[in-house]
Amino acid sequence: MSSAVFCADIGGSFIKFGVSRASGEVEECGKVPTPVASWDAFVAAMQNFITLYGADLPSSTPLAISTAGLVSPQTGELLATNIPAFTGRSLAKDLSTALNRPVTAANDADCFALAEAHAGNAQxxxxxxxxxxxxxxxxxxxxxxxxxxxxxxxxxxxxxxxxxxxxxxxxxxxxxxxxxxxxxxxxxxxxxxxxxxxxxxxxxxxxxxxxxxxxxxxxxxxxxxxxxxxxxxxxxxxxxxxxxxxxxxxxxxxxxxxxxxxxxxxxxxxxxxxxxxxxxxxxxxxxxxGKFLTEGGLVGASVMGRIEG
Ligand SMILES: [Zn+2]
The missing domain is CATH 3.30.420.40 (ATPase, nucleotide binding domain)
Incomplete structure (x- = not known):
């Protein structure tokens, strides 16, 4: 059980980044265009967010990600993604190695379900x-x-x-x-x-x-x-x-x-x-x-980060 969780909602156009310091709550910190073509640029964007908004948090603070596309639980590979930089990647595993911290990832609909079950209209x-x-x-x-x-x-x-x-x-x-x-x-x-x-x-x-x-x-x-x-x-x-x-x-x-x-x-x-x-x-x-019609990705990711991170 982590005290704080970094969370990101990654869409085909934008990455939204937030910090959750209490269960069911996320402070949305920033938004940048998704570097769709470059994995290295994506890693740099995530590292930049963590440096900017997580200076006071321990280096073991997990990052939880909501993303379009399907995350295979068997291989961790991201399937049916509309972001070319992610093709063939095991998003959570590869990002965990690059950022040297626990990373979890799930589909945006799954994160919405988690958000509503834990903090929304289906508690x-x-x-x-x-x-x-x-x-x-x-x-x-x-x-x-x-x-x-x-x-x-x-x-x-x-x-x-x-x-x-x-x-x-x-x-x-x-x-x-x-x-x-x-x-x-x-x-x-x-x-x-x-x-x-x-x-x-x-x-x-x-x-x-x-x-x-x-x-x-x-x-x-x-x-x-x-x-x-x-x-x-x-x-x-x-x-x-x-x-x-x-x-x-x-x-x-x-x-x-x-x-x-x-x-x-x-x-x-x-x-x-x-x-x-x-x-x-x-x-x-x-x-x-639902309660979280726009922020379900971030809130759900924060829930997942607490359970799995
Ligand atoms: Zn179909």
Whole structure:
């Protein structure tokens, strides 16, 4: 158990750096562009942060990292990363050697799940599922406070695997469900229809018209019928695989993150659609927005650094 933890949230554009001096709290210190092409420049940036903001902390203070991409628990290798400097690297191990201190790393959705289970809206819940409804669909699983990394580090990634439904029936009319090729190699994944970009693709599919997810959700709330059709279809397509996830895992809370989690009425509607479809009848909302919608990476990393660092 460490008294302080350095934490970093590494995205394709920026690195956010923070220092956690108490459990569940992170002081965000700085932000620099991610040196995407050079490992040495990345190491230098991390060392610079530690020197600047950790002068009073012991040299054994761990660094915990939240990053896009998947961290293999078997090899530590970072997979599906959008940062070329990390390709083929064992991020935590290589950085630990370079910085001469303990380093841990996990996927950003996993860190969000840890943050919510330890310090957010799912505290004291035995089984916590976090779902990310952002550009794509992601997720993470925390059981009894521990992150479940699973084989290959892909636990909780419920957005991949084809939607089995081929058509939707909404108010007496039948609509075909578009089947799109996914970056994972499969066709028809929820990832392509279930998050913000997916909602926009559905709107284009139904109405041959481009609109942002924000415009669609706002239109739905205002009673616009075209946006209403898109959102009803979206709710059904997302609620069904999510209900399956609930029946398999039995979570006591599901926490939503990503851009669409800010649309509280949408998340409330998805919660209702979900609770109509699960075997166990939940009396209270099961799916709720997270507390750490922007700082989940840093807070989750600080939690992980305390557990594993
Ligand atoms: Zn996929």
């Amino acid at each position: 004291h819940q035995p089984i916590v599922v976090a779902i990310i409804l952002g550009t794509g669909v992601g997720g993470g699983l925390v059981i009894n406070g521990q992150l479940v990394r699973g084989h290959g580090g892909v636990t909780g990634e419920w957005g991949h695997g084809a939607i089995t439904r081929t058509e939707l029936n909404i108010e007496g009319k039948t609509y075909l469900v578009p089947r799109l090729k996914c970056a994972c190699g499969q066709t028809g994944c929820l990832d392509k229809l279930g998050a913000a970009r997916g909602m926009e693709r559905l709107h284009q599919h139904f109405h041959q018209r481009a609109a942002s997810s924000l415009e669609i959700v706002t239109g739905w709330q205002a009673g616009d019928s075209t946006c209403g059709l898109t959102v009803r279809a979206w709710l059904q397509l997302v609620a069904e695989p999510l209900a399956l996830l609930v029946n398999i895992l039995g979570p006591s809370k599901i926490i939503a993150g990503g851009g669409l989690a800010s649309a509280t009425e949408l998340i409330a509607a998805l919660d209702l659609a979900l609770r109509e479809r699960v075997l166990h009848r939940y009396a209270a909302p099961l799916l709720i927005p």
